[in-house]
Amino acid sequence: MALRMATELGRRIRLEAAVEEVAVRPGGCRVRLAGGESLTADAVVSALPVGPLRSVAFTGVSEARLASLHRQRQAVAAKFAAAYDKPFWRSLDLNGLSECEGVLGSTWPQSEGILSALIPPERYGVLLGMPAPVRDHELLSDVARLYGAQAFQPFTSYLRLWGTDPWTQGYVTQWNPGDVMAVGPLHGTQKPPFYVCGSDQWVAGYMEGAVRTGRDTAREVLRHG
Ligand SMILES: Cc1cc2nc3c(=O)[nH]c(=O)nc-3n(C[C@H](O)[C@H](O)[C@H](O)COP(=O)(O)OP(=O)(O)OC[C@H]3O[C@@H](n4cnc5c(N)ncnc54)[C@H](O)[C@@H]3O)c2cc1C
Known part of the structure; x- marks a missing residue:
């Protein structure tokens, strides 16, 4: 629009x-x-x-x-999204909604087969500390702890560091x-x-x-x- x-x-x-x-x-x-x-x-x-x-x-x-x-x-946060062929978590009778104790703060189904997650301000430093080549794997490990090993097989995933993006420097007020x-x-x-x-x-x-x-x-x- x-x-x-x-x-x-x-x-x-x-x-x-x-x-x-x-x-x-x-x-x-x-x-x-x-x-x-x-x-x-x-x-x-x-x-x-x-x-x-x-x-x-x-x-x-x-x-x-x-x-x-x-x-x-502003709250300094990041967003992670992983896209799968299908919402595999449903086969475990899970709806994809969670509050987590790892680096991810929460997950939710963004769309059919797409799982979104937020990295909240108090965990943002841990995220920044992750060496870039292992970041995706470590974040997917959090998802796998919740929903099983299929979490490691997204067809794509995307991390956006809103908190350190120079043009936003945050997520919400x-x-x-x-x-x-x-x-x-x-x-x-x-x-x-x-x-x-x-x-x-x-x-x-x-x-x-x-x-x-x-x-x-x-x-x-x-x-x-
Ligand atoms: C991951 C994530 C999920 C969210 N989910 C929701 C949700 O579910 N529901 C909801 O209501 N809100 C949500 N929000 C919040 C919402 O997106 C923001 O509050 C809203 O987009 C802010 O709009 P804005 O116009 O104030 O600022 P922005 O959309 O941030 O626009 C500011 C613009 O200023 C530009 N800019 C910055 N510095 C300069 C400069 N020096 N010179 C020129 N241009 C500059 C930037 O490039 C940007 O285009 C979410 C935000 C994030 C990051």
């Missing part, structure tokens, strides 16, 4: 263009991309997750607002005790011509947060410009 919407916008969408610097000024904002190109605009809407946002240099945004944005965190008060009342607010949206700017992250804050921010931009 995102790609189809992007086609309608044509050349107005710039892909693989990393923002490094944002200067916010009423009457003319400037965004500098990696490589040095500068873009000018009446307003800036940031949809960056809070991790990558920390690396962007801002001017014209109040220290209090930046402190609030920079105080947020995480609120530790004390964070709500520390991030404070500026969370989720807008100060034209600088707007912030994205799932981290909602109460609990997730797709619902990305969509809700996106729509709310678009409304605000149309109202204020």
Whole structure:
């Protein structure tokens, strides 16, 4: 859906263009991309997750607002998926749902024959410590402990290290005790011509947060410009 919407916008969408610097000024904002190109605009809407946002240099945004944005965190997690010809776990009367004690935190059937698993923040370091050539085997060992040796025979598997991907630096918004008060009342607010949206700017992250804050921010931009 995102790609189809992007086609309608044509050349107005710039892909693989990393923002490094944002200067916010009423009457003319400037965004500098990696490589040095500068873009000018009446307003800036940031949809960056809070991790990558920390690396962007801002001017014209109040220290209090930046402190609030920079105080947020993401859960550092990874996702592993293994695809099989059929959901072999069902032959053992198992439904593929589990909470695990290994490196995998949980498994669930993503689709017919596809098992997904999450590596939660407290186990992410163990995952990073695995030498790359043995990673898949060690993760499949966790699956095999649950569902038997057939787990070692996926036709493909895929590991995505969301927690250390430079463009996400996490999985979903995480609120530790004390964070709500520390991030404070500026969370989720807008100060034209600088707007912030994205799932981290909602109460609990997730797709619902990305969509809700996106729509709310678009409304605000149309109202204020
Ligand atoms: C494995 C996994 C499973 C999930 N499962 C669910 C689920 O079941 N249900 C659910 O509701 N949510 C789920 N989520 C969470 C959900 O995917 C996210 O909350 C949501 O996609 C975040 O949307 P967003 O638009 O805020 O940010 P993103 O989709 O992360 O978009 C941010 C964009 O900013 C770009 N970017 C970063 N830095 C820069 C920069 N400097 N310059 C330019 N661009 C930059 C990134 O490349 C990216 O395209 C899951 C997430 C993961 C990782």
